Amino acid sequence: MDIHFLTYKLSLAGGILLLSLLIAMYATLLERKVAGFFQDRLGPNRAGTFGLLQPVADGLKLFMKEEFMPANADKFLYILGPSLTMLVALLSSAVIPWGGNLNIGGVDYSLQMADINIGVLYTFAVVSIGVYGVMIGGWASNNKYALMGAVRAASQMISYELAMSMAIVTIVMTTGSLSVNDIVAQQHGFNWNIWTQPIGFLVFIVCAFAECNRTPFDLPECETELIGGYHTEYSSMKLGFYLFSEYINMFIASAMISSLYFGGYNFPFMDVLGVSPNWITIIGTAVLFIKIAFFMFVFMWIRWTLPRFRYDQLMRFGWKVLLPMAMVNLILTGFFKLLFK
């Protein structure tokens, strides 16, 4: 491993990190703008042109707020909770291919952090340890509403993980690879997985909503019955971390949806464009980000359209509708794969 390669990977990691944070920051503004649009008002427009400085003002406010820690809180775990949530939210971006290869001076630079051959399983692992941040934070606050919120969040995330994994397993079956890079590369041009896996996509996107704790599945922070759920006792930037990681999760989930089902950096007619491969890579990355932006808009669209589920409805939907649906999809996929081998 030479130093050249190492600096490239480190700068790529730094770039992706900064980009995730920047996108999450402006996703909060976009959310408020979209909410304003849906409710026939203007949304934030005081700080900067079109409210472009609003996220900066919000962040500054969160930093300046008083740091308050409950008297009987478990101090170490109380701080660990939001940190863990943030860490886990940022971890999964490592296996997403942000573009093809850039050829600079005869050397190929991959726009993916780590092309590990078990990339899909890596995302499973990251998703499954995402529960800890919420549970630890909720428990360490020493507040019964926070604890109830944490328990709810954990049971919701565990329940929806199952169906989500089942949906991804069908993708692995059709592509025959566990590497996200291979999965994206096989959807070259317009051969996107959505054409062969519509049921799987439906299951996946619903589970992605539940895993990100977004409406209609935002039961863990259900204001009307649990005050604020697991982050009731949090203030200042620790609360900011919890809220912010939701937007990072949304960004990563959109990137995963685009990569697994909508071809990632592939776009139609990429072979007949007649430009150099470097340009294809750059356009591909731009196309990927357009797809991600669209899915983030879908997240917001649904949040401001649908009301929240009741808790028993949520559980029934996860276990009795989504999981059987994912299993039927799995069997159907296997059947078709045998039939048209």
Next chain:
Amino acid sequence: MFSTYLFIFLSAVAIFSAINVLLSKNPIHSVLYMTLTFFTLAGHYILLNAQFLAVVHVIVYAGAIMVLFLFTVMLLNLNKEGQFSKTNLMKFIAGIAGGLLFLLLIGSLKSFDVAVVSNPELTQIGLVKNLGTILYRDYLLPFELSSILFLSAMVGAVMLGKKDKI
């Protein structure tokens, strides 16, 4: 060289957290230390080039089993310190049981010699493709039987958990 340092670091953290599972008074801390132990073990698997095993270890143990442990401990509200009384008899029995396990471990270490891997194919066994081939070709029956065992355990748990008698 780097992997040696990594090994020492991981081992130190693993032993530290394993001891703390026993020493912490608070059940939640015990569960969290145990999770940390599982993560360090996953790190060891990666050092041994068994990535699949490492990731599955994290998914199953850290991501599912320990979350359920944490869940149960929180739900049953076991988070008060010193609520389990330890009588002298219990300490005595626990001492004997633990001592026997220790003896067993020492005994197994005594007859242990360092294996040298001669077949280069074997170092790639942890990769998912090789593992899958061997699991589904050479060990198909044990694999299927153990999955039936898991299924029956799951059905049994649901049976026991049902409120109304069938």
